[in-house]
Amino acid sequence: MADHEVPVLIAGGSLVGLTTSLLLAARGVPHMLVEQHRGTAIHPRAASFHQGTMEVFRGVGMQEAVDAAAEREFVQNGAIIAVESLAGRELKYFYRSYNDGVERLSPTSRLFITQIGLEPLLRDRARELGADHRFATELVHFEQDDDGVTSVIRPRDRGAEQTVRSRYLVAADGAHSPVRKALGIEVNGRGVFADCVTIYFKADVRGMLGDRNLSVVYVNHPELLGFFRFSINADSGFLAVFATIGPDGSRDSNVGENISTEQCAGFVRTALGAGPEFPVEIDNVQRWGAAAGSAARFQDGRVFLVGDAAHVMPPTGGFGGNTGIADAANLAWKLAMVHSGAAGAGLLDTYDPERRPIGHLTSEQAYTRYVLRVDDSLPKNDLMDPLDDASIELGQVYRSDEQPPLEDPRNPTGRPGTRAPHLPLERDGVSISTLDLVRDDFVLLTGSEGQAWRDAAASLAASEGFPLKAHGIAATGPVVDKEDRFAKAYGIGAGGTVLVRPDRVIAWRTADPADDPRGTLEEVMTRQLFR
Template structure:
């Protein structure tokens, strides 16, 4: 590191919104010292970005913050589905879907479920936990310059409160600085994708009478499609606080100044269909829906995450979830490289894995906006058929990594499949099943966070468990093996006699190597003559140790 720096840190995170705070949380859980700078004085105050999908909640579960998030989100825990209707006063509307998880099928696939927690409620939970884990988080602090070299990054940051400049030397810089990312622009990284899709103004307002009009329709969002005043209505507390997304057309010369309190209030009244209802405007914020993915997810020791790497239409809340999952993918790889148990080449797999997922997910988000006829969006011909056409779960939790830190994948496999399949294939999220560990009920997903894990059958002579110990010692890798079964040597016992091997696509004497992010890195369907050598090759390839 540069000896002239005022402050030294292994990782500098630029941006302290949802993705930056998630990166801080995940790095803190892995014991990676880091500093985060955010130009704003505090966390988000505007209710937005609130659909946290099942995969994101699995990550927060393992990171220990799921209970706090659900508590922060409790006021909307009974809201489900998306309603589309000309107004709230007639009966012409239809539910695009009424239940996120009809029939409770998700419980077979995951220990978690969806959570409706607005960004302004979620970010304080992440901030508190990240700081408790030792994160150095500095708000009212902005990045002024950065200069990467072969050994790290030298950055200058400025306190917006005191004007003081500080030189920071970091091994790596993670840019989570939003869609207009100054870091990405400084690196000269361009985009692919169609670009801007539509524009809205998000209006927060108070109305005590609206709850009576809404009645017992506990929607997540309501698309109001009346010809005189369309938009999207979102409850904040189901009582008196609401958000309304008004279409905005800057391409027609319309300015933000035209969105006066009077105009916004009257538009909302016309949209809901009640001319005399009380509406008190409390805030407004413009936002731009776009489909863009960076051509590269970084350069050298500077890496992009979240909106700095990709922009997506808000329909389905794919953008924020994809960003949080970027941070999780990147965190364990940084921890492994900084901890000297993986080669630097592991970080090259971040782009190889995450960028194709973002491209496919962004296309699906745009298609979903077209399917839902999102107010203000006039899609290009054929937009509804773009992107993977499977259900939302295939996008949210079924995405996979055909290339990257994996062994035995088919590189021709699409990153987002047409149907959900979680059967232990390399490159996919490892299957969930309930286990007992010393009397404690856990999910298999709870095993994956701090180190690679090898799971194999108890009571077999295949030798995988013993081989894992020898490989860990010889490669200096924190590889943790578990034997699953009902035998006396079992470390983990499946609940209700479930078959771990069948769930993971192997025989009882096979083995599955799972990465710290819960993705299957490699598997062997059965025994092999030299399990130590086979496992050593797999671990070395995954961790770029060759």
């Protein structure tokens, strides 16, 4: 007999593990999360969050809280720039403003918030919704069988080992994932190519910043390569150092080895462009490896890898945490529907083929940016061409064997496997997004002549228990298409319809009416839910 029985056990309680917990809790799935550390993040770490991530938080009612917390930490919507030093020559602007060109693609914005600011929000909301979190608790061992997973957990401070019986195990236990290693899953890719340090410091840099709003500052100095982020008051920040450069131009990527506090202060002064007497106080130094790669499998039976356990990438582009949150968003609704009995277990087998190609592509894109922005001495064989940031963030295509893996979200197609395009709508006099119509269920969106489709959806939900809702979008009615763009953006006619999954991915569409809308929709839903 197990000490605890839960549908899902999550190993790892950092950014991605907490997001997985929140999404499961929001869907009413009982679960336990174990995390070996005593609490949430104590170092800022991931700070840039993309619109797709913010759409996930919006979907569980967290957007306003995250926006407010972000405003307390950083001046938002700043530039991403490369400089020789903060006080020295500007080399290149990657963004003049972080949301340039993407403002109309989403009801959310890209923003900067640290894991220190974000993780407690996720933890507290998940607990409010019933999540069982056990920090300072290790996952010691696990074994899976045909019916579930038996895990052994152990409190770090006191208490005996306990067993947890779960139907599924989600490994959100980081880049060195013990769960992944126990399963014998290899990580393929570029490996570790730099031994880096992140230096957390206090220094008054207001005079060097001037009136510039700089969100990320890449430093390409003759003596070092790295990047800055500064606090909202410009009196502290961190410098990530990727490599140092010798007088002869040789690069040393083993920065973290035997580094001293004095060396760290010197690196900060060099990157700032400050003299040796400039006051710098070192708070902390974190050593880490810059790496790029993805796991050979994201699923092994009843065990799923998410976040850094599934893929690792350098910080160039800010894709790491965002990709992990997209993993969680893909997996959580599937676990919820299988748990409730709405879907068959085969639905979970779609996680790996959907997320693994995206994890590999994004890891390679982060590596490309590292080579082009930071260290062009790295091998360029098989270097992927840099792709558009917005397409990586919002244009990912699932099940794309016969089509490009990304599409431009500025020109959406409405194809199955793509994200449902954001369009401004009005419902009961309130401005909303098409994405706000999608929550826990599948949603059928129809044109102005789609009443037969909506009737079929209501009938199937009532008689067959399909998790399905329907909305008509037209020039008049309960949901108003304010810009008359719905049919074109979703690739349907006035009598057509499109089916959207709970993770806002288009599952199926038809441009025109059907002779038997109920029968057609029943067949589609049965296939989508693996019944």
